[in-house]
Amino acid sequence: MLKSKFGWLSGIVVAGALMAAGSAAAEPIRIGIANFGEHPQLNASIDGFKKALADNGFVEGTDVVYTESHTNFDASLVPQMIQKLQSEQPKLIYTVTTPVSQIAKKALAGSGIPVVFTAVTEPVAAKLVPSWDAGDEGMTGATDLQDVGAVMEFAKKLLPNAKRIGVPYNPGEANDVALLEKMKEAAPAAGFEVVEVGVDNVNDIQQRIASLAGKADVIYTPASNLLQPAIAAVAAAARQAGIPIVNSDDASVRDGIVPASFAVNYNQVGLAAGKIAAEILKGKDPKEIPAWRPAYEDHAPLVNRDVLKEFGAEVPASLDGCECFTN
Numbered sequence: 001m002l003k004s005k006f007g008w009l010s011g012i013v014v015a016g017a018l019m020a021a022g023s024a025a026a027e028p029i030r031i032g033i034a035n036f037g038e039h040p041q042l043n044a045s046i047d048g049f050k051k052a053l054a055d056n057g058f059v060e061g062t063d064v065v066y067t068e069s070h071t072n073f074d075a076s077l078v079p080q081m082i083q084k085l086q087s088e089q090p091k092l093i094y095t096v097t098t099p100v101s102q103i104a105k106k107a108l109a110g111s112g113i114p115v116v117f118t119a120v121t122e123p124v125a126a127k128l129v130p131s132w133d134a135g136d137e138g139m140t141g142a143t144d145l146q147d148v149g150a151v152m153e154f155a156k157k158l159l160p161n162a163k164r165i166g167v168p169y170n171p172g173e174a175n176d177v178a179l180l181e182k183m184k185e186a187a188p189a190a191g192f193e194v195v196e197v198g199v200d201n202v203n204d205i206q207q208r209i210a211s212l213a214g215k216a217d218v219i220y221t222p223a224s225n226l227l228q229p230a231i232a233a234v235a236a237a238a239r240q241a242g243i244p245i246v247n248s249d250d251a252s253v254r255d256g257i258v259p260a261s262f263a264v265n266y267n268q269v270g271l272a273a274g275k276i277a278a279e280i281l282k283g284k285d286p287k288e289i290p291a292w293r294p295a296y297e298d299h300a301p302l303v304n305r306d307v308l309k310e311f312g313a314e315v316p317a318s319l320d321g322c323e324c325f326t327n
Contacts, residue, residue: 013195019090028223029064029092029281032085034104036097037073037227038276040251041144041266043120051096056278062315071100073229078103083150086190095141097225098126098175105224114280117141118273119266121223122178123291132293135286140272142292144264146248147299148182151220152190154262154301158308159218164193166216166243168209168234170226179222199323202230209237216243223248223264230255244311250302254326259308261301270300302326 024290037261046068050060057065067088071077071247082104085093093108095101105128108115110121122142123129129136155162163198166182169176180196187194194217199208207229219238221227227234228249238245247253250261270291272283280286301324305315313323 012244028062028311029058030088030090031064031066031277032088032090033066033068033092034078034081034085034095034100036100037070037229039229041223041228041249042096042119042140044266045096045144045270047117048095048267048272049274050270051267052271052274056275057182058278058281069290071114073159073225074318075099075103079107082107086111092280093169093206094118094273094277098122098128098173099225101128101141105136105274108138111138113138113298114286115139115141116273116277116280116286118269119144119146119223120176120291121263125178126174129291133290135289135291138274138286140289142269143294144266145271145293146179146223146239146264147294147296148179149186149190150296151246151248151262152183152192154260155218155220156191158246158260158303158316159244159313160316161215163191163313164195164216164218166195166197166212166222167199168199168205168212168221170200170218170224172200173224173226176222176224176226182195183206183220200225202233205230205233206237209234210241211239212243218243219243220246221245221258233304238248239311242312244308244313245319249281250300253307254305256304256307258273258304259311259313260303262299263302264294265298269294300324314318 036290050255069081071081095104095117096119098120116140167176169180184194231252245258247258247261250263252258253261276289303324304326
């Protein structure tokens with residue numbers, strides 16, 4: 001009698017428990033995004049990452065939620081940012097740039113939280129992965145490694161008489177050093193001599209770039225975490241020295257800061273990272289996923305005719321028919 005009298009109550013309790021279980025199962029996956037700072041390239045890599053995840057069944061707000069953070073390019077604040085993201089117990093953390101990825105690798109070791117990096121030029125040199133053939137324990141990602149031979153081929157088309165290419169770089173950044181070495185290796189075949197200049201402080205940009213006057217015919221600025229946020233200062237010094245720039249970022253060309261770029265499409269880099277993240281969320285081990293690198297078709301040239309004139313150069317006949325002009 002007691003059982004039948006209160007049977008309806010037990011039914012409600014069971015139904016409520018099932019509804020609660022269903023609600024818990026529907027909780028969206030949490031992903032942390034650790035960015036170094038606000039920058040068009042880095043932001044594009046985040047947009048591409050989210051799009052790729054959505055395309056692979058992880059729709060923002062329904063299947064996945066993101067916590068985004070950055071340190072305004074202050075490396076000393078990165079450990080705190082990583083710790084805060086880790087405290088939310090995400091299923092995965094997306095790290096943007098080499099410094100952030102290196103710090104995250106150490107901070108999250110043994111945590112069980114996989115990391116997918118992006119905007120890293122040389123992950124092997126940066127010790128993020130053991131080789132180009134495999135990921136590492138809990139970490140892999142998508143690089144922005146440029147085809148330096150193609151960069152110099154474009155520079156030669158833009159400035160046919162150029163023979164010396166100036167390369168400012170940060171000696172303290174593994175990406176910059178690795179890229180410089182690759183350019184030295186590729187330069188002879190491209191008909192260039194590399195003139196390097198170390199810049200380890202933004203306050204030294206004017207002096208160091210000015211030192212290339214008479215020594216370089218063109219400057220290539222890599223995707224450096226020190227140089228790109230200060231590209232306006234680099235361009236001002238190069239303009240004074242009368243040396244045209246080919247940049248690794250096309251936004252600065254569109255903004256009228258530098259005359260030309262041969263750039264990796266960072267939205268594509270982000271898309272590749274998002275596809276990798278989707279594989280990991282579906283159960284694949286990061287160690288089984290080699291770091292992705294851009295193919296030639298993931299690059300694009302861009303030229304600003306007016307700014308090129310300001311740097312003392314004209315568009316050559318070799319670029320006739322090129323659909324690569326902003327004006």
